[in-house]
Amino acid sequence: MMERGLMNRMEKQNLGARNFLYPMPTTLVGANVKGKPNYLTIAFCGVVQAIPPMIAVTLGKMHYTNEGIKENRCFSVNIPSRHMVEVTDYCGIVSGKKADKSQIFETFYGTLENAPMIMECPVNLECKLVDTLDFGGTNEVFIGEVVESYAEECYLCNGVPDIEKIEPIVFSMYDNNYWGIGSHLGKAWSVGKNFSGNGDAVKKYE
Template identity: 45%
Template sequence: MDKLTIGAQPLMFPMPAVLVGSNVNGKANYMAVAWAGVANMAPPMLCVAINHVRHTYKGIEENGTFSVNIPSSSQVVETDHCGMVSGAREDKSAVFETFYGKLKTAPLARECPVNVECKVFQKVDCGSHVLVIGQIEEVHVSQDCMTDGHPDISKVDPIIYSFGDSGYWKVGEKIGKGFSVGRSYKKE
């Protein structure tokens, strides 16, 4: 397979489109983020990369807490809006109904099928962005998105962001079971 070099860029597939929530001056604010992922298993942690000047980052600094809300594909318009508009210029607190869980300063978007409450564990200044590592304090999942006691990706129907074309995508079909399908590999 021939390869082309395209230069250094933060290209990763897939990238989840999530909403990072923080209270800024006592008001809930949500920001769309595609640079997010798992940071650790025990204790469980997530990380998000946020530009230093973002309004949401001010709330993270202020409270030491944040939320990661996983919207469904039916919420792509609201999610994109939260990424296009700064909370410093427009009040986004009414885009989603906010509730609070264990952490009283991490706003959670009720309409999102999955909400993760995080306490800041560490911040790493990477240059243009700060990598905020959050220790997960609690996870909330809509009952109708569960199957056999676990969140079901087909029911959550998360939004996937594509860096190359700036497109939003839906999850496709299941192609195998992790830590299982590889057993069929045969050395040649």
């Protein structure tokens, strides 16, 4: 059989029913709990819909932040930069039930007035809670409509956030590691036009 990969392929191993999704984002979700901002770190976060823009954040049911999301029916998703890796990890270790996390960041508010956002984070998404999903497991999924987004000029390129300027933190779950972003590989909806379909599915990019 023709060798189509870059390295000699071994047989695929079964790794079990686990969420091996690579990469994962590292975000800080904010909500006011008992009148004070609280932030927790989450990697279970993803886009649900483009128009109107909706995002899902999946939180363990026991977390402190959940109370605030339910009470105020709004929350924020903040994208920390690599320069915030320590404080981001701290927010993922320490619960608002045990420690006051309201003073860690400079908080600002937007149009919803009750979704605390982190000034130090390059990008902020202000979300109105539109639905809560419970699949009977350990987590609950909050679906938010993004009503506004925020970034300083220094993080933009042609009016949209630039991933190289943001320097987001990438997360790998089962080995518990944080990473920076890698190099640019090509333009989306463009490089695919070069694909011949003749056994060149895997190419080596520097």
